[in-house]
Amino acid sequence: MKKIKDEAEFLVLCDWCTEQESGLDTVIREYGYPPFWHREPNFATLVLTILEQQVSLASAKAAFVRLQERVGEITPENILKLSDEELRSCYFSRQKTVYTRLLAREIVDRKLDLDALNQLPEENIRESLLRLKGIGHWTVDMYVLMSLHFSDIFPPGDLATIKAVYELKLVPPEASKEEIIRYMEKFAPYRSMATYILWHSYIQRRRLTLE
Numbered sequence: 001m002k003k004i005k006d007e008a009e010f011l012v013l014c015d016w017c018t019e020q021e022s023g024l025d026t027v028i029r030e031y032g033y034p035p036f037w038h039r040e041p042n043f044a045t046l047v048l049t050i051l052e053q054q055v056s057l058a059s060a061k062a063a064f065v066r067l068q069e070r071v072g073e074i075t076p077e078n079i080l081k082l083s084d085e086e087l088r089s090c091y092f093s094r095q096k097t098v099y100t101r102l103l104a105r106e107i108v109d110r111k112l113d114l115d116a117l118n119q120l121p122e123e124n125i126r127e128s129l130l131r132l133k134g135i136g137h138w139t140v141d142m143y144v145l146m147s148l149h150f151s152d153i154f155p156p157g158d159l160a161t162i163k164a165v166y167e168l169k170l171v172p173p174e175a176s177k178e179e180i181i182r183y184m185e186k187f188a189p190y191r192s193m194a195t196y197i198l199w200h201s202y203i204q205r206r207r208l209t210l211e
Contacts (some may be wrong), residue, residue, distance in 0.1 A: 006147040013193040027201045039156030041147035044074040063091035076104035099134025154191040164198035
């Protein structure tokens, strides 16, 4: 799977997606192009994504900011210095405390090298991260999409994306998630841009902020 080179290519591929589906063209005409959202492909981003699992973006961001205030730079070493009680004071649940510690320990023990991992094909990155407790397909999808910019990612586990598909009436209201996955195949091999447009629609309708 290729990666999106830069914002110029991203915009061209957004246009390609709108040619496949007029409903996405409607989003761009109403709200403009989606931002080419980017998160650094590092440990801190994975921690933020773990925090975002099954909670609002605002709640996850509050926990992440609180953690930054406590440790400064979010590194595996700094995380492992904190007690469970200190992580709870940063709004970490018991499960997310466990997941974050395990990820930090993997890196400190040199079982996981993120710099090397980031150079691998998407399927190898997915395989390596999925073996870690607390990291599922949604977390990997966010990482390979927003941090590494692989071009053909659609996250079926992302509630906002699924809701946007329904809101834009791209599928019948009774369509299942499996049917949405099949529908999104029309955008291959550039499903990432379609996903960004769907996020853009969801966010703009609600006046939210995605960081």
